[in-house]
Amino acid sequence: MASELTRLTIWGLDNLLSIESIPLLLGKVYNQPIEFLQDEPIDEREKTYYNQWHSPDGFQAINIQTRLIIESEINFVHALAAYEFGYGERRSFVNGALLQRDVRVFPYKCPVIFFEFEQKVYCVVEISESQESRLRSHLFGQKRGAKMEEWGDITAKKPLPFQFDSRFYYWLLSKKGQTLTLRGQEVNLLDVSALSLLSEKSVYNSSSEGPALLDGSLPALSSLSLNESITVVGLKIKINNTTLQIKFGKDGVSYVDESHCYKLEQNENMITYTDDCNYFVLLIYGFIFPELLKRYDEDLTLGSWNLQDEAVQRKHWAIKVIKQLVMSNSIEQSEIRDCFESDEGVTIN
Template identity: 35%
Template sequence: MSRYDTRIEIWGMDRNLDLNAIINLLNRNYDIPIDYLTNFERLDANEKTLHNSWLPSNNRNFLIETLEIAGRPIECINAIGQYEDMLGPQRGIVNGTPLPREVRVFNKSVNAVFFDYEGRVYCALDASSSQGGRIRSLLFGQRRGNRIEEWGTLEFKNIDFYTIDSRFFYWVFSKRGQTLTLPNQNNSQINVVDISAVSQLAPRNAYDSTSQGANILESLQALSGLGSNQSIYNGGFYFQKDNLFNMFLKIDSNCACTIDTGRSNIKNGNDFDLIQNNFTKAVLTIYTFLFPGLKALFNQEQNSGQWNHAQESDQRKQWALEVVKELCEENNINIRELQQIIP
């Protein structure tokens, strides 16, 4: 990822938890002992402990705040998770002596927004894919053998509104350049300005390909994959809504998204501002307005027959024809030569 990219994951909290229960959990102590240092009696408790905790983002106490997102009030809690990682015993102990704490322990942090949407609490956080499991273990009570039962069951895949499949990607790709009216968002409109990335998996997982760049649907590599019905697992988009946001996003099938913060912005008061300065609003806009709105429109068009297998097949055919046309032009292939190889 570039230095302007911020990756956001979305997790579903246990269905029995509300935001007040989340505050109680955020106030707990998450320190854990470093098992391989237990027998080093000369080390003090701090040396033998990983310190993990939740802190309020802007206040002394955790607060439930209400933000208006596209005309809808959304309750949320902002928090910073601080956690420590460490070297294992093979590297953390040299010649029988533990290394100094500052050498074997590393401080890390994660910004998190807990929010209530449609009667369930979710958490969106800026976590890399490699750190997700560690964060769940240390800060969400999911540590194997030492679970905090009050957290209950945490879902990080196949979550309610936040799971999309290849058919959804094909549908959004077909909307490039269009203005969409979102049925569950007071008929708000968004523009699908451009498609900037396509990640595809060939049948039987034979090979994987990723295409990136402006107007990617004019790329032969991307179009040939789409025309042959390859499975899509990630897409890059430029979504725009007048007087609200310009979002450059890469989205995967579990609705984890990478925001290009160098190009994206969001309305704050009377002006547009950087995503970094409006992390909570940006996250809530994506996960309570943009994704649910697109999913609702996709389902509506599927149920009404406006987007069905025949429509999808026809769209793929148009993409495939674009590939054939461009290859013919590039290689001076005429119609008679094509007819000779087509049964």
């Protein structure tokens, strides 16, 4: 049975400098009229999309909370976005009769976590890519022609410090199996479980998933050896009593493997992502990503990681590929020599 992956995307709220603004914004009225029904002689409910922010349990008020994440307090707000969308005018009528509301209007809910990081406010949304623009329009004041100034523009696809480039990924993969000390905490990069790469000039792409990719996956190792652009990496990470398995792309979108994300309490109880999503989201975006990027920048500044180091790492992966191919196909050294020497100007010592 395949593991369930939860998709998380992050947006920077550039117009907001304090988390204190969030409860006030979430309390505003976000209902939207269904434009093509406004002149119809029907009940108001029939011609309105009802959009609201709720507390996760549906009863308590939406308040600011504080959570201790790796010895740092993070202020956050956990809310449930509930909005509606529906058919356009043509599909809403059959033979001139308006369809019943529950047939033409569809409700959607998704959890959202707003948090403060380095004097800015971000939000992490558990949502499918196809619903992102609807959520921004319905509950983030981004409706075209009727934007809410309080929210500002929420269009950033790669908010700092949650964007990654291929060079960062190569550095990160070189640390597989190592323990990094980040903000005084030991972070074990246990395994690489997913890789997506894009060839030069975007001619083709390749994806690999499974345990120990850097130990035995020829497609993954071959693509890395050729210095292809990495777009997604999947990692298994252990921090203190917490184990995470996540995939994340260049734009900060993450896929959390719920069945492999857990925290072991002192009483040996296991806390899963479903039990406490706030903890895991704040750990990923409030500690893991920014601290990994910080360590990467430090290694670049100190010269402990450069293009030559990257080339050495790629050569190490290439040798793994060659060794496996030679052994699997019983290739003799003389055959390799003949292959190289058959190409004009190419020799092998």
